[in-house]
Amino acid sequence: MAVTGIKSGTGFAGAAKRRGAGGRPRPRLRNLFSFRWIAAAVILIGWFVYYPIVDNFIVSTTDQDIYTGEVTNVGLTNYDRLLQDPVVWTSLWNNALYAVISIVFQVFGAFLLAAMIEGLASEKWRRFWRAIYFVPSAISITVTGLLFYFIYQPEIGLLDAALRGVGLDVLIRPWLGDAQTAIYSIIAMSQWQGFGYSTLLFAIAIQKIPRELYDASIIDGAGPWRRLWNITFPLTREMTGLMIIVTITGAFQVFNEVMVMTAGGPNNSSQVLGTWLYQQGFIEDNFGYGAAIATVIFVVTMLTGIAQLIYTRRRRVQF
Amino acid sequence: MKRSMQIAAVTMAAASALGLSASASHAAGKVVVADPDAKVEYSGKLSILTKFGLQVLSPYFTDLAKEYEKLHPDVKVELIQESDDSVKGKTKTLVASNALTDVYFSWTGSWGGNFVRGNRAVDLSKVIGPDSDWGKTLVPAAVQAFQYNGKYYGIPLYLDAKFMGYNKQIFTKLGLSAPTSFEQLLSDCDTIRKAGITPISLGNKEAWPALHYIGQLLAFDVPRATLERDFESKTATYDDPGYVAALKQFKELSDRCTDGATMNGVSYASALQAFSNTKSAMYYQEIIEFDQSAAPDTTLKAADFGFFVLPAPADAKGDPKAVEGAPEGYMINTASKNIPLAIDFMKFVTTKEHGQVLSAPPYGQPSATVGGASESNMSPSVVEGLKVLKSASYLMPWLDTANSPRVAQAWLSNLQALVDGSMTAEQVMDKVKQAAAADAKK
Numbered sequence: 001m002a003v004t005g006i007k008s009g010t011g012f013a014g015a016a017k018r019r020g021a022g023g024r025p026r027p028r029l030r031n032l033f034s035f036r037w038i039a040a041a042v043i044l045i046g047w048f049v050y051y052p053i054v055d056n057f058i059v060s061t062t063d064q065d066i067y068t069g070e071v072t073n074v075g076l077t078n079y080d081r082l083l084q085d086p087v088v089w090t091s092l093w094n095n096a097l098y099a100v101i102s103i104v105f106q107v108f109g110a111f112l113l114a115a116m117i118e119g120l121a122s123e124k125w126r127r128f129w130r131a132i133y134f135v136p137s138a139i140s141i142t143v144t145g146l147l148f149y150f151i152y153q154p155e156i157g158l159l160d161a162a163l164r165g166v167g168l169d170v171l172i173r174p175w176l177g178d179a180q181t182a183i184y185s186i187i188a189m190s191q192w193q194g195f196g197y198s199t200l201l202f203a204i205a206i207q208k209i210p211r212e213l214y215d216a217s218i219i220d221g222a223g224p225w226r227r228l229w230n231i232t233f234p235l236t237r238e239m240t241g242l243m244i245i246v247t248i249t250g251a252f253q254v255f256n257e258v259m260v261m262t263a264g265g266p267n268n269s270s271q272v273l274g275t276w277l278y279q280q281g282f283i284e285d286n287f288g289y290g291a292a293i294a295t296v297i298f299v300v301t302m303l304t305g306i307a308q309l310i311y312t313r314r315r316r317v318q319f
Numbered sequence: 320m321k322r323s324m325q326i327a328a329v330t331m332a333a334a335s336a337l338g339l340s341a342s343a344s345h346a347a348g349k350v351v352v353a354d355p356d357a358k359v360e361y362s363g364k365l366s367i368l369t370k371f372g373l374q375v376l377s378p379y380f381t382d383l384a385k386e387y388e389k390l391h392p393d394v395k396v397e398l399i400q401e402s403d404d405s406v407k408g409k410t411k412t413l414v415a416s417n418a419l420t421d422v423y424f425s426w427t428g429s430w431g432g433n434f435v436r437g438n439r440a441v442d443l444s445k446v447i448g449p450d451s452d453w454g455k456t457l458v459p460a461a462v463q464a465f466q467y468n469g470k471y472y473g474i475p476l477y478l479d480a481k482f483m484g485y486n487k488q489i490f491t492k493l494g495l496s497a498p499t500s501f502e503q504l505l506s507d508c509d510t511i512r513k514a515g516i517t518p519i520s521l522g523n524k525e526a527w528p529a530l531h532y533i534g535q536l537l538a539f540d541v542p543r544a545t546l547e548r549d550f551e552s553k554t555a556t557y558d559d560p561g562y563v564a565a566l567k568q569f570k571e572l573s574d575r576c577t578d579g580a581t582m583n584g585v586s587y588a589s590a591l592q593a594f595s596n597t598k599s600a601m602y603y604q605e606i607i608e609f610d611q612s613a614a615p616d617t618t619l620k621a622a623d624f625g626f627f628v629l630p631a632p633a634d635a636k637g638d639p640k641a642v643e644g645a646p647e648g649y650m651i652n653t654a655s656k657n658i659p660l661a662i663d664f665m666k667f668v669t670t671k672e673h674g675q676v677l678s679a680p681p682y683g684q685p686s687a688t689v690g691g692a693s694e695s696n697m698s699p700s701v702v703e704g705l706k707v708l709k710s711a712s713y714l715m716p717w718l719d720t721a722n723s724p725r726v727a728q729a730w731l732s733n734l735q736a737l738v739d740g741s742m743t744a745e746q747v748m749d750k751v752k753q754a755a756a757a758d759a760k761k
Binding site: 063065066067068069149152153154155174175176177178179262263265266267268278279281282283284285286287 | 407408411412414415433434436437438439523524525526578580581582583584585586589593724725728732733735736738739741742761
């Protein structure tokens, strides 16, 4: 079919008119095109991320009976109850403990270990140690929980048997059954499992540091500690910041580890916000109160994340 | 733009914390009465939530489902099999998300009462009531246990009760016999401990095993009417001195007969294993666990297994002939699209033949079907247990299902503190009273 003519404002000619010099769309149109492409993502994020946040807050202002479906608006009563609930404070403390201990081991400890591994001359040994430390991270939390249950078991457990073997009977205790040691025992298991993963991430960050910087520092007479402190540490700062965010956020979202090992016991001594939320919502039928606890978790992790992001943006390093 | 994207990323990470509390759409069920004349359409899917998740029990429903599908090729039976611990959380998750299965497991007492209150359970009075054809095939007391407001809502599958299992060989060796009083039990524990054997293995990591002792002791120490009044938070007072007495008795038992505070770090299953491996002389267990305690592959053999009802203290003010236990069964979801099919499947499950399979090893769950608990193929200990159960003057319901969830949790967590010595019996009762008072205000 022969083309007999092109009307102004339509077809190719129209498209050409909407474009600026060089055939590029004008800025406003360009923005419209961009929004079209990201609209789907925005809708999905809005529906699956932001809507549940708002909905969770709404639920937290209600008292719900899951059996009858009755919903009673109670305003901020659940938040008032939350402030007076001693288990919430125990949980917050346990989450904070989780975060602090995890930062020590899974951020700074992992950083040191990664630096040591990457400092090895042989690539074969570097690979070997990376793999060795990463293996626990590949084991599911249920299996790990069961494994550590048997390590901590007071009658046949490895830990008490080892203590007995070296004459430290005074330290023998039911690690998970003692209110004084339950949460520390769980945190210890978590370090064992997460340490290798953090080490691997730090190893990748260290590998990105240009070798010339180390070579130059060696010529200048810098020893291993000086190189670690003046080159490796500052140049992996972004990864350190990211790991701190992930660790703190993870510490306030911890659930599986506690659920598998103690379910929050004995006498709620190892409860964390996640397990207390679960207990309130799914065991005690207090969905509204559970949602209020979820809001606290959200606020804590959100604030931590924003603070850390601002900090790392200011101190970003680019090669 | 970059900063807002980063903040959005942090928000997403934090928002994932809310995943556990994702709110459910709530819709109250309607009252549904089962029609005995309804035609059964043998097609479609039938979902069932069982409490037979343990490896040794799960084949029972799996085999029944296969058999039923073979009889009715257009029916697909989908099983969700949970353990005793996980079925509680699973059931509530399904209720909250309006995704409850067509047929679901239920305890008696307030647990089952919640489904009735929320119109989640089909009124089965016309099909399973005592005068119905199906009802006549079931043990009357078991059917009665699922009666609420004069109507019948549950299909009892088996009878359960708590007994103290003991190793006859150890008892004989030490010149002991089954104790007839609580005081004698304590003194027997001293003798057994002196012989270097753990008298009672008790794993209380899950918190409810200790509560089972309390349930039986409360039946001994507190008059029945008072107990039943206190099950309801709105009428509860918990001022009977028998409550504190029962807690003190349990504390003494835990100090003299068990490994004490260590129990909070030992799982229920590990304690059972210790008894089965003859590492302990006694183990407080449900009748449905008899066949697991002494099985062909355990060190403890069936011939050496004996049991007795936890003996009552000398000055008990309650009912010394009460036994802690209750039938357990299933309910039909009012939202089920195929209620007649669900009822038909449960009739199939509760036939005499299937009851006999359920009662025999390895399952050992005394069937609630008349003739289902056949002495010919059941373990002698289960047969004996069933006789004791039937002669009990009162069946004390499990405390964690008889009370509201909040009160049950108060019992559970504070008992762990009683065991490790960080709380007294009086302090535990204060916490239980507080929980009941808070619950009554709702």
